[in-house]
Amino acid sequence: MKKRTPNLAEQTDGHGYLVHIAYDSVVFGFSGEKLKILVMEYHNTRLFALPGGFVGIHENLNDAVRRGLKERTGLSDIYLEQCYVFGDVKRHKPEILKAILQANGYKPKKDHWLLDRFISVAYYALINYELVTPRPDALSDSCEWYDLDVLPELILDHASIVQKALETLRKNLDEQIVGMNLLPEKFTMKDLQQVYEAILDEPIHRTNFQRKMLGSGLLVRHAKQYSGKAHKAPYLYSFSGKKK
Amino acid sequence: MKKRTPNLAEQTDGHGYLVHIAYDSVVFGFSGEKLKILVMEYHNTRLFALPGGFVGIHENLNDAVRRGLKERTGLSDIYLEQCYVFGDVKRHKPEILKAILQANGYKPKKDHWLLDRFISVAYYALINYELVTPRPDALSDSCEWYDLDVLPELILDHASIVQKALETLRKNLDEQIVGMNLLPEKFTMKDLQQVYEAILDEPIHRTNFQRKMLGSGLLVRHAKQYSGKAHKAPYLYSFSGKKK
DNA sequence: TATTATTGTACCAAATTGAGACAATAATAT
């Protein structure tokens, strides 16, 4: 039996969702040697935001985030980490939410729960770019990949959230099997290195990186991949560990 | 002008505080070669809990935590870090809150906001044990230091919160100037080593630790401290960096 | 003056890291 999730804009209070609590997610993908994140644009507003949402009254916080990611990416087994809670009063900008609702044809009353102050739990997710067709939700025109270095201006404190997510990702880089979640099943050593370079935003010495990765014992080597280019073909690798 | 903070138990709804949102803090102190944390016991209940609280409607989340710590420790400039948000449904145990309120002479109605589900933002704090006289709040008999290895049984998921705080502290140990916050202004190298050993719960090689700490460039050496014992007197040190 | 417990420094070996050399190789050009 599937639980019905309430329609956001029609509600006049937070019934169905916990009031004052939201989440925002920084969904990282990797393609074309660059790190990208998902950004949504609301209907007719030129307002850009991170994919976020609310927590059902009988729903685990983490599950709420997974539900939101499933809706936007179609993926249900996603690598997910909390990174920070943004809880300052000054992030409360009811006029922005109001504009979004109005652009969608709703006339929220002054005490509409969405116009209240929210504390947002920030997450980051790592997903395989190739597996995703981003889908907008009811309030948004689009949900698309943006290069990290050419993000549009984001509403509220979402730029800080991206920054915090990136910092946390970098901090966790050595302990987490990042490549496994951002790359397809099989990949070359160069692919993996480019992921690390994109995240750290600095070049990495090739042979030392190779030594480190092979030495970790996490990689399984497969057949070579012939690209058709005029040079030695690289091996393909996959991760031997279990997906988190 | 000081803002009035509402009286918790008298409220019949969350006016004054954000509903559904709480924080819990793991307050670390160091004394007698051991790591300790503050634990509160509620009146007449034998229920033990971490110092926690709620967020005023017009209050920053971080400020709410600082306010709570100020009330219980008297300190206002405390080293504080978020570590995790506990947001599972199963942490909702209204009967425990009810028991606490009843033991204090309140008869909460069924829909009392404190009996609702809460998401809790966990923090850890590092403070100088010597500067603190723990103070209980209105609902609790005591607020006292407990050795980490002999904690009483804690309510709800507070044991997990302690665990998470400890993990986070360990993870941050190298980047954060932990000693500065847990030790008095001046301390010996042995004091500092004992702090690290208490946090990591494993012995550290003395001379390598000394080399690492002196090499960090963060320590300033002062006069020797004569203990009256029959051996060479150690230097006193202090940290040269700014707090936090 | 010898003894004891600690502390500060020096030193050596092992492990890790940074940087480059070089052979192997998959295509293309000759």
Added chain:
DNA sequence: ATATTATTGTCTCAATTTGGTACAATAATA
């Protein structure tokens, strides 16, 4: 075929960091 080109995988060597011991210095006591 053979030379050329770009890239990959492996090695090697030096520099740095880390783990561990040796030892002298020293503040009290016996």
